[in-house]
Amino acid sequence: MFFSIDADGDVPIYEQIVRQVKLAVADGILVGGQMVPSVRQLAGELAINSNTIARAYQELQSDRVLESLRGRGMIVRRDAIKRCTKARNSLVADGVRRALADALSGGMTAEELRELFEAELERQSAMAEQSKLASGNGAS
Amino acid sequence: MFFSIDADGDVPIYEQIVRQVKLAVADGILVGGQMVPSVRQLAGELAINSNTIARAYQELQSDRVLESLRGRGMIVRRDAIKRCTKARNSLVADGVRRALADALSGGMTAEELRELFEAELERQSAMAEQSKLASGNGAS
Amino acid sequence: MFFSIDADGDVPIYEQIVRQVKLAVADGILVGGQMVPSVRQLAGELAINSNTIARAYQELQSDRVLESLRGRGMIVRRDAIKRCTKARNSLVADGVRRALADALSGGMTAEELRELFEAELERQSAMAEQSKLASGNGAS
Amino acid sequence: MFFSIDADGDVPIYEQIVRQVKLAVADGILVGGQMVPSVRQLAGELAINSNTIARAYQELQSDRVLESLRGRGMIVRRDAIKRCTKARNSLVADGVRRALADALSGGMTAEELRELFEAELERQSAMAEQSKLASGNGAS
DNA sequence: GTGGTCTAGACCACA
DNA sequence: GTGGTCTAGACCACA
Numbered sequence: 225m226f227f228s229i230d231a232d233g234d235v236p237i238y239e240q241i242v243r244q245v246k247l248a249v250a251d252g253i254l255v256g257g258q259m260v261p262s263v264r265q266l267a268g269e270l271a272i273n274s275n276t277i278a279r280a281y282q283e284l285q286s287d288r289v290l291e292s293l294r295g296r297g298m299i300v301r302r303d304a305i306k307r308c309t310k311a312r313n314s315l316v317a318d319g320v321r322r323a324l325a326d327a328l329s330g331g332m333t334a335e336e337l338r339e340l341f342e343a344e345l346e347r348q349s350a351m352a353e354q355s356k357l358a359s360g361n362g363a364s
Numbered sequence: 365m366f367f368s369i370d371a372d373g374d375v376p377i378y379e380q381i382v383r384q385v386k387l388a389v390a391d392g393i394l395v396g397g398q399m400v401p402s403v404r405q406l407a408g409e410l411a412i413n414s415n416t417i418a419r420a421y422q423e424l425q426s427d428r429v430l431e432s433l434r435g436r437g438m439i440v441r442r443d444a445i446k447r448c449t450k451a452r453n454s455l456v457a458d459g460v461r462r463a464l465a466d467a468l469s470g471g472m473t474a475e476e477l478r479e480l481f482e483a484e485l486e487r488q489s490a491m492a493e494q495s496k497l498a499s500g501n502g503a504s
Numbered sequence: 505m506f507f508s509i510d511a512d513g514d515v516p517i518y519e520q521i522v523r524q525v526k527l528a529v530a531d532g533i534l535v536g537g538q539m540v541p542s543v544r545q546l547a548g549e550l551a552i553n554s555n556t557i558a559r560a561y562q563e564l565q566s567d568r569v570l571e572s573l574r575g576r577g578m579i580v581r582r583d584a585i586k587r588c589t590k591a592r593n594s595l596v597a598d599g600v601r602r603a604l605a606d607a608l609s610g611g612m613t614a615e616e617l618r619e620l621f622e623a624e625l626e627r628q629s630a631m632a633e634q635s636k637l638a639s640g641n642g643a644s
Numbered sequence: 645m646f647f648s649i650d651a652d653g654d655v656p657i658y659e660q661i662v663r664q665v666k667l668a669v670a671d672g673i674l675v676g677g678q679m680v681p682s683v684r685q686l687a688g689e690l691a692i693n694s695n696t697i698a699r700a701y702q703e704l705q706s707d708r709v710l711e712s713l714r715g716r717g718m719i720v721r722r723d724a725i726k727r728c729t730k731a732r733n734s735l736v737a738d739g740v741r742r743a744l745a746d747a748l749s750g751g752m753t754a755e756e757l758r759e760l761f762e763a764e765l766e767r768q769s770a771m772a773e774q775s776k777l778a779s780g781n782g783a784s
Numbered sequence: 785g786t787g788g789t790c791t792a793g794a795c796c797a798c799a
Numbered sequence: 800g801t802g803g804t805c806t807a808g809a810c811c812a813c814a
Contacts, residue, residue, distance in 0.1 A: 236788080236789060236790090237789080237790080238789080238790090243466075244469075246470075247466060247469045247470035247471075248469075250470040250471050251469065251470050251471030252471060262800085262801065262802080263801080263802065263803095264800090264801085264802095272790090272791095273790060273791045273792070274791095274792095275790075275791070275792085275793095276789080276790060276791080278802070278803075278804095279789090279790095281802080282802095282803085283706075286703075286706065291512065292512075292801090292802065292803090293511070293512070293799090293801085293802095294511075294512075294516065294517075294797085294798055294799070294801080294802075295797080295798040295799035295800080295801050295802075296798090296799065296800085296801060296802090297800090297801055297802080298801090298802075308470075309470075309471075312466065312467070312470035312471075312472065313472075315466050315470075316463050316466050316467040316470070316472060316477070316480065317480060317484070319459060319460075319462055319463030319466065320459075320460075320463050320480055320481055320484050321484055321488075322459055323456050323459030323460050323463060324481075324484055324485055324488050325488060326383070326387060326452065326455050326456050326459065327452070327456040328488055328489065328492050329384075329387045329388075329391060329492075330386075330387035330390040330391050330448075330449075330452035330455075330456070331387075331390050331391035331392060331449075331452075332452065332453075332456060334485055334489055337456070337485065338485070340456065340457060340460060341460055341464075341478075341481055344457070344460050344461055344464055345464055345474055345477065345478070348461075348464050348465060348468055349468070349474055352468055371713070371714075372711065372712075372713070372714075376714065376812075376813060376814095377714075377813085377814080378813080378814090412814090413813095413814050415813095415814060416813080416814060419813090419814090516797075516798060516799095517798085517799080518798080518799090523746070524749075526750075527746060527749045527750035527751075528749075530750040530751050531749065531750050531751035532751060552799090553798095553799050555798095555799060556798080556799060559798090559799090588750075589750075589751075592746065592747070592750035592751075592752065593752075595746050595750075596743050596746050596747040596750070596752060596757070596760065597760060597764070599739060599740075599742055599743030599746060600739075600740075600743050600760055600761055600764050601764055601768075602739055603736050603739030603740050603743060604761075604764055604765055604768050605768060606663075606667060606732065606735050606736050606739065607732070607736040608768055608769070608772055609664075609667045609668075609671065610666075610667035610670040610671050610728075610729075610732035610735075610736070611667075611670055611671035611672060611729075611732075612732065612733075612736060614765055614769055617736070617765065618765070620736065620737060620740055621740055621744075621761055624737070624740050624741055624744055625744055625754055625757065625758070628741075628744050628745060628748055629748065629754055632748050656803080656804060656805090657804080657805080658804080658805090682785085682786065682787080683786080683787065683788095684785090684786085684787095692805090692806095693805060693806045693807070694806095694807095695805075695806070695807085695808095696804080696805060696806080698787070698788075698789095699804090699805095701787080702787095702788085712786090712787065712788090713786085713787095713814090714786080714787075714812085714813055714814070715785080715786050715787075715812080715813040715814035716785085716786060716787090716813090716814065717785090717786055717787080718786090718787075
């Protein structure tokens with residue numbers, strides 16, 4: 225799958241997985257009814273202990289994003305996209321809110337902030353475009 | 365002093381102090397040569413374990429923001445403002461970077477993001493204006 | 505047949521089948537000597553793995569509710585009703601016992617409990633009445 | 645503390661702890677602001693691995709019943725009693741609902757059920773009375 | 785001292 | 800095959 229895990233860093237591994245699954249659902253990459261990789265398989269791919277994956281999946285279950293089919297695996301809940309979009313919005317809004325609060329309380333001007341924001345937005349949009357083109361070869 | 369500490373929440377207390385001191389220096393609220401409250405005094409004011417304050421001050425010392433006058437307390441280093449402004453810039457840029465990354469990977473459009481950013485910027489600028497007026501009594 | 509299976513939820517499918525068969529025998533809906541659908545047929549009807557059905561039937565056999573007519577299918581044992589009524593009584597008593605224990609240890613009063621019980625009893629009795637009328641066409 | 649854990653049985657240990665904490669809060673035995681025993685201490689008392697306790701506490705945290713004070717322990721949230729009472733009500737109602745459904749679908753009459761319920765209620769109320777007297781010696 | 789994370793590995797029920 | 804539970808034990812940040 226499409227996870228990119230940073231085993232160091234301050235964000236726990238299981239949290240990174242939870243977040244990335246939610247964002248993928250919000251983005252429409254993962255859709256309702258779709259199966260997610262099994263705990264063991266994902267643990268193998270990411271070279272991470274399966275307990276850690278299981279914990280992420282459990283949290284996603286209690287957040288009503290995934291659903292367990294006993295003995296067969298786990299799927300994305302049909303109604304997950306609403307919740308994930310909402311979660312994404314909170315996540316982003318919180319991040320923006322905190323960054324702005326730091327900026328303003330540190331004396332950064334609105335204009336400096338706007339420049340920083342626009343530059344970063346352009347940079348990341350370009351990167352996203354690139355990777356879309358790279359993976360979408362031949363589909364035109 | 366002017367700290368606002370959230371004893372719960374995910375950010376460690378000592379780090380909140382470090383951050384707030386740096387931002388205050390960057391903003392010019394704390395200036396070179398100025399004394400900061402003693403560990404004991406600040407611990408008392410904030411009702412926080414003094415080990416926690418001490419740790420924050422240690423970090424600020426090793427980041428060359430504060431300097432100890434042996435036996436007489438700690439002051440803001442004359443050259444701290446450069447470093448603090450730089451730190452502020454990194455902090456804000458990182459926050460913006462992460463928020464944008466989450467947003468885009470979650471399928472939020474650039475336009476939605478820009479709206480969110482501008483709305484939040486306006487809101488916080490207005491709040492900052494308010495509190496400046498409130499505390500600026502007599503300056504007219 | 506009359507099964508209502510919930511493939512999710514905490515009760516294993518095979519156990520739902522076992523339970524529903526026993527209750528049907530206790531109720532007189534299934535009577536001694538009557539044939540039950542074959543594993544394959546029931547698996548088809550319920551869209552469930554036939555291993556799961558087989559496991560349920562095995563358990564019903566070892567509980568002496570069903571008996572196998574070699575090669576010709578399975579029937580309800582003549583003497584099953586006694587056992588099933590007993591099983592039903594244990595099942596219900598255990599459920600009531602646990603619910604009361606939770607209620608009392610959670611500070612619910614006897615009066616609140618009684619109300620809850622009577623309300624639910626009335627509701628379910630009414631529903632049962634309804635469905636009896638609905639299915640009992642022609643009996644007037 | 646007052647936990648009674650059944651290490652066998654179908655209910656997972658961590659779930660038993662979660663449930664008992666919630667019921668204790670609903671009952672007023674645990675009140676807002678009160679500290680719960682530390683993970684290690686409870687693990688020792690119950691002779692259960694501390695990871696299992698930690699898992700229960702984590703679930704209670706995400707259910708907003710407990711709150712972690714970094715480095716100091718965990719407390720019952722001030723607003724937990726509302727949620728716990730609600731949880732208790734759902735728990736009990738579900739139990740009653742299921743027991744009645746089994747009973748009626750197994751041909752038990754309303755009268756038999758009522759007798760069973762009242763007998764059990766009386767039995768458990770008496771037991772509760774007993775243990776209250778036993779622990780409340782001398783307080784009159 | 786406190787809780788939180790992660791690993792390795794065992795064992796289980798279910799399908 | 801699947802997920803779920805539990806243990807033992809290590810290591811970490813925080814107060």
